[in-house]
Amino acid sequence: xFGLKSESVLKxxxxxxxxxxxxxxxxxxxPGCGDNGILAATQRLCRDEQLAPEKTVFVSGIGCAAxxxxxxxxxxxxxxxxxxxxxxxxxxxxxxxxxxxxNMGDGDCCSIGTAHxxxxxxxxxxxxxxxxxxxxxxxxxxxxxxxxxxGRITSTTPYGNLLKAMNPLTVTLGVTNVSFVAQVxxxxxxxxxxxxxxxxxxxxxxxxxxxxxxxxxxxxxxDQLLSNPDKIAVMDSPDGVQLSDATxxxxxxxxxxxxxxxxxxxxVASLEDEVPVGILYxxxxxxxxxELRRPQRLPEPELTEEILNRSFDRFGIFPSTSxxxxx
Amino acid sequence: xxxTLSQTAKAEKSMSATIQKIDExxxxxxxDSGEGAQTAGQMFGTVSAKMxxxxxxxxxxxxxxxxxxxxxxxxxxxxxxxxxENITNAGDEADLVVSFNDQVLLGREAAGExxxxxxxxxxxxxxxxxxxxxxxxxxxxxDRLVAKGYRVVEINMEEECRKVVDNPQRGKNxxxxxxxxxxxxRDLDIVRQEISKKFKKKGEKVIQSNLDLLDAGYQxxxxxxxxxxxxxxxxxxxxxxxxxxxxxxxxxxxxxxxDVCAMYPITPATSAxxxxxxxxxxxxGVVHQxxxxxxACAFALGASYAGKCxxxxxxxxxxxxxxxxxxxxxxxxxxxxxxxxxxxxxxxxLPTKVEQGDLLSAIFGVPGDAPKIVMAPATIEDCxxxxxxxxxxxxxxxxxxxxxxxxxxxxxxxxxxxxxxxxEWLAPPIDQSPLPVGHKPYAWDEKxxxxxxxxxxxxxxxxxxxxxxxTGSGAVAYESGVNQxxxxxxxxxxxxxxxxxxxxxxVGDPEGDLLIVGWGSTKGAIEEAVMRARKDGLKVSSMHLTxxxxxxxxxxEIMQKFKKVMTVEINYSDDLADEIIDEDNRRYANLAFLLRxxxxxxxxxxxxxxxxxMKPGAIxxxxxxxxx
Numbered sequence: 001x002f003g004l005k006s007e008s009v010l011k012x013x014x015x016x017x018x019x020x021x022x023x024x025x026x027x028x029x030x031p032g033c034g035d036n037g038i039l040a041a042t043q044r045l046c047r048d049e050q051l052a053p054e055k056t057v058f059v060s061g062i063g064c065a066a067x068x069x070x071x072x073x074x075x076x077x078x079x080x081x082x083x084x085x086x087x088x089x090x091x092x093x094x095x096x097x098x099x100x101x102x103n104m105g106d107g108d109c110c111s112i113g114t115a116h117x118x119x120x121x122x123x124x125x126x127x128x129x130x131x132x133x134x135x136x137x138x139x140x141x142x143x144x145x146x147x148x149x150x151g152r153i154t155s156t157t158p159y160g161n162l163l164k165a166m167n168p169l170t171v172t173l174g175v176t177n178v179s180f181v182a183q184v185x186x187x188x189x190x191x192x193x194x195x196x197x198x199x200x201x202x203x204x205x206x207x208x209x210x211x212x213x214x215x216x217x218x219x220x221x222x223d224q225l226l227s228n229p230d231k232i233a234v235m236d237s238p239d240g241v242q243l244s245d246a247t248x249x250x251x252x253x254x255x256x257x258x259x260x261x262x263x264x265x266x267x268v269a270s271l272e273d274e275v276p277v278g279i280l281y282x283x284x285x286x287x288x289x290x291e292l293r294r295p296q297r298l299p300e301p302e303l304t305e306e307i308l309n310r311s312f313d314r315f316g317i318f319p320s321t322s323x324x325x326x327x
Numbered sequence: 328x329x330x331t332l333s334q335t336a337k338a339e340k341s342m343s344a345t346i347q348k349i350d351e352x353x354x355x356x357x358x359d360s361g362e363g364a365q366t367a368g369q370m371f372g373t374v375s376a377k378m379x380x381x382x383x384x385x386x387x388x389x390x391x392x393x394x395x396x397x398x399x400x401x402x403x404x405x406x407x408x409x410x411x412e413n414i415t416n417a418g419d420e421a422d423l424v425v426s427f428n429d430q431v432l433l434g435r436e437a438a439g440e441x442x443x444x445x446x447x448x449x450x451x452x453x454x455x456x457x458x459x460x461x462x463x464x465x466x467x468x469x470d471r472l473v474a475k476g477y478r479v480v481e482i483n484m485e486e487e488c489r490k491v492v493d494n495p496q497r498g499k500n501x502x503x504x505x506x507x508x509x510x511x512x513r514d515l516d517i518v519r520q521e522i523s524k525k526f527k528k529k530g531e532k533v534i535q536s537n538l539d540l541l542d543a544g545y546q547x548x549x550x551x552x553x554x555x556x557x558x559x560x561x562x563x564x565x566x567x568x569x570x571x572x573x574x575x576x577x578x579x580x581x582x583x584x585x586d587v588c589a590m591y592p593i594t595p596a597t598s599a600x601x602x603x604x605x606x607x608x609x610x611x612g613v614v615h616q617x618x619x620x621x622x623a624c625a626f627a628l629g630a631s632y633a634g635k636c637x638x639x640x641x642x643x644x645x646x647x648x649x650x651x652x653x654x655x656x657x658x659x660x661x662x663x664x665x666x667x668x669x670x671x672x673x674x675x676x677l678p679t680k681v682e683q684g685d686l687l688s689a690i691f692g693v694p695g696d697a698p699k700i701v702m703a704p705a706t707i708e709d710c711x712x713x714x715x716x717x718x719x720x721x722x723x724x725x726x727x728x729x730x731x732x733x734x735x736x737x738x739x740x741x742x743x744x745x746x747x748x749x750x751e752w753l754a755p756p757i758d759q760s761p762l763p764v765g766h767k768p769y770a771w772d773e774k775x776x777x778x779x780x781x782x783x784x785x786x787x788x789x790x791x792x793x794x795x796x797x798t799g800s801g802a803v804a805y806e807s808g809v810n811q812x813x814x815x816x817x818x819x820x821x822x823x824x825x826x827x828x829x830x831x832x833x834v835g836d837p838e839g840d841l842l843i844v845g846w847g848s849t850k851g852a853i854e855e856a857v858m859r860a861r862k863d864g865l866k867v868s869s870m871h872l873t874x875x876x877x878x879x880x881x882x883x884e885i886m887q888k889f890k891k892v893m894t895v896e897i898n899y900s901d902d903l904a905d906e907i908i909d910e911d912n913r914r915y916a917n918l919a920f921l922l923r924x925x926x927x928x929x930x931x932x933x934x935x936x937x938x939x940x941m942k943p944g945a946i947x948x949x950x951x952x953x954x955x
Contacts, residue, residue, distance in 0.1 A: 054784055054788070057633065069791045076790070076791030078793040080625070083622070086617060086618075086623075086626045087628060088629060089626050090615075093587060093615065093629075094633070095634060095783065116625075293613050297609065298611050299610055301750045303610050304582070304584065307609050307610050308578065308582055312745050312746065315570045316745060317566070317742060319562070
């Protein structure tokens with residue numbers, strides 16, 4: 001809100017925003033792509049929180065998931081592969097009035113953008129970060145990503161992926177200043193929506209890993225979870241999200257979890273036989289970089305003039321000091 | 328032939344000092360890292376500037392923070408050129424050298440940095456070292472320099488300092504300032520003021536002991552040395568400021584009204600961000616140190632997209648990393664100012680040394696057609712104003728503007744007229760007023776390619792910025808023709824900007840036998856060389872370019888009036904004297920390459936990558952040989 005012309009700043013409460021206002025261009029994802037469900041949940045979140053489309057920015061990198069901003073009826077920044085997070089930080093730094101969302105795929109976030117991912121967690125600026133994790137590179141057509149399961153045959157691993165998949169949850173939970181980590185699967189819309197809403201209301205960077213189906217290249221990736229809902233372990237925490245009755249009937253595996261306990265979160269995140277969903281960790285007390293860097297003063301021409309003159313004085317040479325000069 | 332300490336001192340003392348009036352001198356103070364030679368040099372330069380002398384100082388920086396002591400490659404210090412008139416460059420070889428040990432001295436001598444017969448004031452405590460190895464090496468070095476004709480004066484500086492302070496190793500540099508103040512007839516009141524300012528934070532006691540050291544140095548020189556110089560100082564008639572180019576860039580950033588600078592530490596650019604970090608928050612700005620060069624550029628672009636144009640400051644290797652984002656800035660027409668403080672390359676190259684090797688990569692380095700504006704400050708004053716100008720251009724033309732400074736400007740200090748603040752320098756507040764219904768994010772003007780941008784928060788401005796080829800309404804291009812059309816508009820912007828440029832001025836006659844064309848920090852040295860040669864009747868002129876991409880109109884016509892045109896640059900070019908180099912394979916210096924390609928004129932070049940500022944004497948010699 002710094003350096004804005006105050007007389008023309010948008011009035012937020014002037015009208016009610018309908019769901020279809022958040023619809024941007026028509027989605028061009030494959031039929032059955034999990035990204036569609038994420039888009040729907042996000043649009044619903046925007047409507048329910050009544051976010052002004054003009055005050056909302058979706059930032060992405062490159063990849064299938066990174067097309068997300070085009071499909072939102074808000075401002076968007078579809079930038080470069082791996083670089084969504086530093087762009088989003090730049091957007092936010094002088095504009096606390098903007099709501100910032102980041103959408104990245106597993107290649108975007110966990111491979112080419114890894115340095116930014118780690119540091120964005122540490123910087124903890126207020127934004128919602130969605131990791132659309134489909135365990136594969138889709139847009140470049142079927143190459144192994146850091147989260148591709150071991151043994152999986154892809155275009156770049158014709159004899160099977162040699163390496164064990166990386167766990168983005170444990171990585172994120174290992175970074176200093178981590179303040180919100182959740183995991184959901186896009187095929188439980190109830191949970192997806194509720195977790196995103198908690199993420200939006202978190203004070204700091206909310207990291208949400210969303211397990212996402214890629215019907216084209218990874219059609220069987222989540223078969224075990226889809227056929228056996230018991231493998232999905234729902235975090236049961238007093239301040240966690242509550243499943244609707246209908247959802248609760250299907251997903252019966254519950255894990256009592258204290259989401260304020262970082263070590264417990266790391267343990268749950270490391271589960272191998274079950275997939276934890278819900279809020280793994282939440283800490284509203286971690287300082288955010290946007291707050292830490294909030295300028296104490298607003299930019300004013302008089303102020304700039306004063307500071308510049310003070311510097312010129314510091315480096316100054318004045319006629320009076322040269323009276324004894326030279327010969 | 329060589330003299331011992333006592334003999335030298337006695338010999339000098341027995342003569343009464345004769346005062347020599349000179350127009351200018353180059354003084355060099357060198358030591359091992361951390362011994363304070365840089366502080367001494369800067370102080371001596373500032374005092375001289377305050378007395379009204381023309382001054383240019385250059386830092387001598389070793390590649391490491393603390394290189395091995397007493398090594399030939401380890402010289403750390405400062406070179407100060409003082410003149411009776413305005414000084415525009417670092418000048419030629421040193422006339423007087425102060426050295427804290429014999430080895431850094433040998434290193435600089437071997438690099439050809441001293442005038443024949445130059446005076447050398449040498450710390451002589453090494454003669455009395457316990458280690459015989461050091462003593463013999465010292466004596467050998469000393470004798471060699473004396474044999475070469477240098478006037479070596481040995482001074483046991485530490486012993487002299489011990490008479491006034493307990494720890495002579497700290498403060499020896501101020502003792503040297505005292506000596507130099509005596510030799511160059513400096514105004515001691517001004518020196519004392521500088522000492523008080525320098526050590527203000529360390530308290531009265533430290534100030535006093537340094538004032539004592541100053542007096543000790545002064546008195547020692549008065550009693551023992553016969554050398555005295557007076558360099559007339561015209562005095563200061565208008566308020567001036569003296570600073571280095573990086574500080575000027577930092578102040579220019581403040582004066583431009585930009586409020587976000589994102590950077591990653593890189594030599595020799597970082598000190599710009601140091602000073603900016605000190606003052607930026609006071610005007611509501613932010614210096615963000617990102618996790619890497621790429622993130623710094625992405626952060627700046629994000630800030631630009633959501634508000635005022637932002638700046639990122641780097642050096643060559645950093646610019647290479649930012650290349651993809653430079654392309655995004657061009658493609659998505661997000662204004663951005665990028666300062667590249669050039670150093671020797673390629674790769675890690677010469678991190679602390681000057682080069683002008685990034686011109687072609689700044690212009691052409693981005694894959695695909697990425698028209699952008701590239702400009703180069705020629706003086707430290709330019710470093711200040713170019714940031715203000717670049718911000719305006721970037722915002723007006725929704726363009727990337729690259730400012731090519733270099734290590735010479737970054738660390739050199741020069742006095743210039745104190746800028747007078749003008750509100751028009753500042754970026755206006757971010758416009759949040761509603762746009763007309765149907766506003767297009769890229770409503771390209773048919774003739775100029777220019778358009779106005781929407782900023783998040785603006786009603787009717789919703790769009791998704793993309794680095795994909797896109798239509799005027801910002802939609803991803805799925806039809807052929809869109810890329811051709813949008814490329815055309817982005818290129819037209821450059822032409823529209825070019826129409827606003829003034830034809831560069833020619834120094835010297837508008838026609839003649841030889842025209843030297845330069846760009847960036849070499850301006851002062853080139854013009855000085857040209858003026859020296861012209862005094863002898865040589866028909867040589869020079870022209871200096873501020874805008875390298877695009878170039879102003881009228882340059883061809885200027886060049887056509889000379890029999891020969893050549894560039895002088897600090898970057899690599901092939902030498903036709905090499906056996907297998909000929910006109911078919913010769914690689915030209917950066918600017919020569921551009922001029923040849925654009926104007927179809929047979930532009931020659933003279934360039935090198937010694938990592939040193941161009942010396943006017945060397946350029947003059949080259950001019951004379953070309954006009955023989």
